Amino acid sequence: MIAKISEDCLYILNFNQSLQFIAMATTIDKQLIRFYQTLQPPKHLPKGVNILYPQRDNAVIKVMEHFFKKYYNDFHSRRLIFGINPGRFGAGITGINFTATKQLQEYCGIDHTFRQQSELSAEFIYEVIEQYGGVKKFYRDYFISAISPLGFIKDGVNLNYYDDKKLMAATKPFIIASIQKQLSFGFKTDYCICIGGAKNFDFITTLNGEYHFFKTIIPLPHPRFILQYRRKQKESYIHQYLSVLCVAE
Numbered sequence: 001m002i003a004k005i006s007e008d009c010l011y012i013l014n015f016n017q018s019l020q021f022i023a024m025a026t027t028i029d030k031q032l033i034r035f036y037q038t039l040q041p042p043k044h045l046p047k048g049v050n051i052l053y054p055q056r057d058n059a060v061i062k063v064m065e066h067f068f069k070k071y072y073n074d075f076h077s078r079r080l081i082f083g084i085n086p087g088r089f090g091a092g093i094t095g096i097n098f099t100a101t102k103q104l105q106e107y108c109g110i111d112h113t114f115r116q117q118s119e120l121s122a123e124f125i126y127e128v129i130e131q132y133g134g135v136k137k138f139y140r141d142y143f144i145s146a147i148s149p150l151g152f153i154k155d156g157v158n159l160n161y162y163d164d165k166k167l168m169a170a171t172k173p174f175i176i177a178s179i180q181k182q183l184s185f186g187f188k189t190d191y192c193i194c195i196g197g198a199k200n201f202d203f204i205t206t207l208n209g210e211y212h213f214f215k216t217i218i219p220l221p222h223p224r225f226i227l228q229y230r231r232k233q234k235e236s237y238i239h240q241y242l243s244v245l246c247v248a249e
Contacts, residue, residue, distance in 0.1 A: 027072070027073050027074055027075060028068075028072040028073075028074065028075065028076070028078075028143075028185055028186070029065075029068035029069050029071075029072040029073045030068075031185045032064075032068050032072060032143075032185070033061070033064060033065055033068055035149075035181060035182065035185075036055040036061075036064065036095065036149065037055060037061065039053070039055065039149055039150060039178070040174070041053060041150055041174070042150075042170045042171045042173070042174040043170070044170055045152075045166075045167060045170055046164055046166040046167050046170070048154050048155065049152055049153070049154050049159060049164070049167055050152065050153045050154070051150055051151070051152065051153075052085075052086055052087075052088065052092050052150060052151030052152060052153055053150050053151075054086070054091065054092055054093060054094070054095045055095050059112075059113060059114075060093075060094065060095040061095070063094060063095060063096075063104070063110060063112050063114075064094075064095045064096060066110050067096055067099075067104070067108060067110055070108070070109075070110070071108075071135070071136070071139035071140075072139065072143070075186070076140065077186050077187060077188050078139075078140070078141055078142055078143050078187055078188065079141065079142055079143075079187065079188045079190075079191065079192060079193070080142070080143055080145055080182065080187050080188075080192040080193070081142050081143070081144045081145065081192065081193040081194075081195060082145050082146060082147050082192060082193070082194050082195065082196075082200070082204060083097050083098060083121075083144065083145070083146040083147070083195050083196055083200075084146060084147055084148070084160050084161065084162075084195075084196040084200050084222075085146050085147065085148035085149075085150065085151045085152065085160060085161050086146060086149075086150065086151035087119070087121075087151060087158045088151070088153065088157075088158055089117065089119045090119045090121060090122050091146070091151070092151055093114055094112070094114065096144075097144040097145060097146050098121055098122050098125040098144050098223070099122055099125075099126075100117060100118050100119035100122040100123075101114040101115065101116055101117055101118075102116055102117060102118040102119075102122070103118070103122045103123070103125075103126045107126050107129070107130075107135050108135055120223065120224050120227045120228065121222070121223040121224045121227075122223075123223075123227065124223035124224075124226055124227055124234070124237075124238075125144075125223055127234075127238060128238055128241045128242065128245070131238060131242060132242060132245055132246070138245075141245075142193075142245070143187065145182060147161065147175055147179075147194075147196075147200060147203065147204055148161045148171055148174070148175055148178070149178050150174075152167065160199075160200075161175070162199045162200065162203055168203075172207075175207070176207065176211065179207070179211075179213055180211075180213075183213060189213065189214050189215065190214070190215050190216065191214055191215060191216040191217065191218055192213070192214045192216075192217055192218070193217075193218050193219075193220060193244060193245075194217050194218065194219050194220070195219075195220050195221075195222055195223070196222045197221065197222050197225065198219075200222075201217070201219040204217060205217055218244055220240065220241055220244060221237065221240075
């Protein structure tokens with residue numbers, strides 16, 4: 001009887017180890033696609049606030065699959081960069097953070113059927129990426145995510161998750177679960193980069209103090225702010241970005 005129990009326990013242990021091995025053997029691109037396809041939007045949003053969830057569109061998923069397979073079809077551990085949340089003219093169309101349709105085709109070489117347009121944040125980020133060494137090198141070292149993987153719209157305009165106290169409270173559990181899920185893909189946790197100003201940085205810093213996602217969080221100013229209000233100092237800001245990014249191995 002004792003031998004029988006031991007055999008059963010051994011079988012269960014081996015089975016669980018096999019499941020863990022299978023998860024570890026899944027390339028990052030497949031994990032990311034599944035992550036975005038299975039997002040569970042936060043419930044009980046404030047009145048008038050709508051979810052921006054482009055990954056519900058098959059055309060967006062097709063583009064994302066192409067993008068992720070091209071740059072993340074491996075097991076290489078990268079660091080995370082967090083924006084705020086997707087906007088209507090960048091990730092809200094392509095499903096790829098800080099990547100508008102123009103950058104998707106011109107820099108990433110991915111054809112699509114979306115209307116060709118650019119976006120200020122995407123323009124700045126891809127200038128940084130070019131000076132970093134190009135898309136292949138950059139996406140080998142980093143994945144650009146967002147504190148909230150889904151965006152929000154109110155009265156036809158973008159709404160950041162922190163712009164409304166009720167929205168921030170409603171999205172907090174969703175944000176925590178999303179960060180935890182992404183970290184399970186094997187991203188490095190020595191540091192992450194937070195793009196988006198004081199409010200975004202303060203929010204993730206508070207969460208990090210409670211959940212200890214990362215050892216260090218490095219803030220960088222938002223690209224839209226730079227190009228709208230500090231365009232003359234653009235090269236200085238690009239240098240600031242590169243001085244942080246080039247710490248990557």
